[in-house]
Amino acid sequence: MxxxxxxxxxxxxxxxxxxxxxxxxxxxxxxxxxxxxxxxYVRYMRGQIGIYHYVLTLIPLIIFSTPIKVASGLPAIRLDDLWLLFGAVIFSSNLLLRKQKIKFKWNWSVKLFLLFIFWIAVTILLLSFREPNYYTHSDWFEIVKVGKLLIIFLLVLNMKWNEMQFNKIANTVIISLFITAVFGIFQYFNIANINSWLSNYYIAETKISGFYNNGRVVGTFGNPNIFAGALIVGASLVMSKLMVKFKLSNTLILSAFVFAIFLTLSRTGLISLIVVFMSVVFFSFLRYKKRIRVLVFSFFLIPIGLLLLKYVPENFFMRIGNLNNVNNDDSFTTRLYNWRYIFEARTSNNIITGTGPSGRLMITFDNEWLNLLTYYGLIGVFLFVLLFLSILFKINTTEFKNNSWIQIAAQAMIVAFPIYMITSSVFYALQLMPIVMICLALAYRLSINERAE
Structure with missing residues (x-):
């Protein structure tokens, strides 16, 4: 019955x-x-699944979700945001119904994160007094966006010590990014006529001409530069893994990442890819005793990139060739002019405290460091740098030696992305930065000794 x-x-x-x-x-x-x-929800309340399963589900939602427009007049929603709201319901239920005491790991990085969020609130408050014409209540949403990153960081940081689970989370990031890399390759060649029925859901309106006229693929990230940044995350993880043990499957995955980066035609992505490669080799060389193996594997990866260059479009070589003389490159000279204008018109006026993130004054920075300096001033930039330096210095050793490749990849990201931020967005990329935070938090968690907690 x-x-x-x-x-x-x-x-x-x-x-x-x-x-x-x-x-x-x-x-x-x-x-x-x-x-x-x-x-x-029922399974969570019964204790059948926990934080590990929650994070495991969150990863593909971040990477594959497209903004969903429910009705006119309402803002678009993302599935990962809904999933985080679901997590808040679970947290509240455990707190109220079961009367559980929820404990968080309050380390220095978390405290710096909170201090940075507090400073954002201060700059918004200053904006409301200094420039009320530019202030809007939606400016406080900046705290929500940064708070989302802190929540993701805390989620991973408060997982139980489990080598298999840490490894699965990192591999889920790799597999999910590999799928979007293949999707990007499909976009370029329009395999299965994918651009007529699927790609349009992911292309940002400002990038439509670049996609159809220049073939700059966007994967599931809507922007070729942001897509390149996501692929760099995947490439750093797979490169680090290859330094431990060579596998043909990982080599093929890395090839997909590199080729998809080439197809984005992102010069920032290419430079950051080279920096990631050198950083992975450097940190692997420091950590592993079998240094000859590291050098052999690293030299083996170079011909893979050279081989893939044979299949990239001509536009790629034209854009890369302009790097030899950036003064004559229209894209760079335009950005340089804009940077000078923004600095003189906005940044220099409040360089210590920042202007605050004004929603009514739309500015295209094309430089995330200038963005941070303008909005939050030298104080905000100092806190931002200190936050990620605290993570970098904490990521050093782990008792799970088989997972040390995750830490090496995270260190390489922290070195490469500051360079990436010069001409593109990472921290303000609401689809890219959560993935970066998961990787950094995972590497950080591996550095926390279970007995020392």
Missing amino acids: GKFKYLFLSLIFSVILGVISANRPILFILVFLGILILMM
Whole structure:
């Protein structure tokens, strides 16, 4: 009788979903996810799944989710944001219903993160007094966006020490990014006519001309430069893994990452890829005793990149060739002019405290360091640098020697992304930075001795 009841309820749900999907496909997706989330809520409350499964689910949602427009007049939503809200419900339920005492690891990096968020609030408050014409209540949303990164950092940081789970999370990042890399390659060659029925969901409106006219692929990230940054995360993880043990499967995955980076035509991405490669070799050389193996594996990776260059479009070589004379490159000279203008018009006026993130004054920075300096001043930039230096210095050793490659990849990211930030966005990229934070938090967690907690 019980089985018949569940079968009957499933049939009703299927009919309802079928009717909804025929009229509103987006609503069908949301209803289906709602039912799925309800089922997972029950499992969470029963203790059948925990933080590890939550983070494991969050990764593909961040990478593959596209902004969903539910109705006109309402802001678009992302599935990873909904998942974080679901996590807040779980947290509240455990706190209220079970009366559990939730403990967090409050280390120096977390304290610096909170201090940085506090300083953002101070700059917004100063903006409301100094330039009320530019101030809007939505400026406080900056705290929400940075708070999201802190929540992700805390989630991974408070996982139990489990070598297998740490390894699976890192591999989930690699596999998910590999899928979007392949998707980017499919976009360039329009395999299965994918650009007519799927790519448009991911291309940002400002990047449509670059996609169709220049073939700059965006994967699932909407922007070729942001997509290149995401691929660098994957490349750093796979490169670090190859330094431990050579595998053909990892070599093929790395090749997909590198080739997709080439197809973005992102010069910043290419330079950062080289920096990541050198950083991975450097940190591997310091950490591993078998240094000859590290050198052999690193020299083996160079011909792979050279071989892939044979299949890149001509636009790639033209854009890279302009690096020999950046003074005559229109893209760089335009950015340089804009940087000088922004610095003189906005940054220099409040260089110590910053102007605050004004939503009414739309500025295209094309330089994240200038963005941070303008909004949060020298104090904010100092806190920002100190935050990630604290993470870098903490990522040093782990008792899980088989997972040390995760730490090496994270160190390489911290070295490469400051260079990437000169002409592109990482911290303000709401789809890229959460993935970076998961990797950094994972490497940080490996450095925390379970006995020392």
